[in-house]
Amino acid sequence: MLVIGRNPVIETLKSNPETIKKILLLNTLTDNKLKEIAAKAESKNIIVQRVPKQEFEKLLDKKDKSDGISQGIIADVQDFVYHKTTEILKSLDEAGKTKTTLIVLDEITDPHNFGAVIRTAAASGADGIIISDKNSVKVNHTVIKASSGATNYVKISKEYNIYQTLEMLKESGYTIVGTVLNSDTSIYSYEFPEKCAIVFGSEGEGLRKNIINLCDDLINIPMAGKIESLNVSVSAGVVLFEILRQRNY
Secondary structure, eight states: OEEESHHHHHHHHHHOGGGEEEEEEETTOOOHHHHHHHHHHHHTTOEEEEEOHHHHHHTSOGGGGGGTGGGTEEEEEOOOOOBOHHHHHHHHHHHTOOSEEEEEESSOOOHHHHHHHHHHHHHHTOOEEEEESSSSOOOOHHHHHHTTTGGGTSOEEEESOHHHHHHHHHHTTOEEEEEOSSOSOBTTTOOOOSEEEEEEOBTTTBSOHHHHHHOSEEEBOOOOSSOOOOOHHHHHHHHHHHHHHHHHO
16 A cells, blocks of 8 residues: 655654555655655665656556655555444543544545545544445545545544444444534534534535434534535534534633
8 A cells, every 4th residue: 555745654654654664765856855754764664765757657546646746755555454433432431531523424435535534533633433335435545645644643444334333323322413404403503412423425415314314413514605515524624623612612
C-alpha cells in the first residue's frame, strides 16, 4: 500500500513508523524538507531510495499522476488495519470516557470526501469512524493523502452489515443520530447525547430509508442561502464541531 505526499508520510513516521517498508524520493528534488524526512526515516532504520522520475511515475495511477509527483515522496507501507467496532467500544470503556462520538458513513464513495471526514474527525476529537464493507470507498493512498495523514489518529471500522452494527451500538447505549435535509430539528437546538453515533449519507442519495428508520433522532443543518445541501465532509465538520462546542464551551 502506498502513502503519497509529504504530510501523510510525516504523520506516518511520527505515529506508525513500524508500518513503513521503505520510502522513495524523486531524485530531482533536493529541498530541505525532503532531506529532513529522509534523515528521520534513516534514523529509524527505514530504507530510503532516490529514484528517477520515470520509475517514480510508474508507481502512481496513470490517470492521476499529479496526485503525488510534485511532492516527490512515496512510502511503501503495510496494508491499512481496520478495527472492529466492538474493539473501539471496548477501548473507550477501558479508558473510562463518558462523552463519545462515533461517525457512521453510509455508502460514501468519494475518496477525497472520506479523507476530509477523517481529517475533521481527528481535529474535532471524534472517537472512531464506521464504514460499510459494501458500496463504500476503502482506505487507499488517495484517502490517506486527502486526510493529511489523519488516518494514523482515528480508528476506522469496516463492517459487513451496517444495520446490525447500528443495532449493536444502540444496545451499547449509543443514540443513533441521522443527518437529513427535511428534519425539523436543527443541530443548534439539538442537545447531543453523551454517547452518540452520527450517521452521514452518501454524496448523491443521502441516508437510505432503512438507515433512517434505525435512527433515534434526525437533525439538519440550517441553510440561509439558495443551496439546499452541503458536501458530506463539510456537513461532518459542521456537526462535529457543534458537538465539540456543546461539550467544551
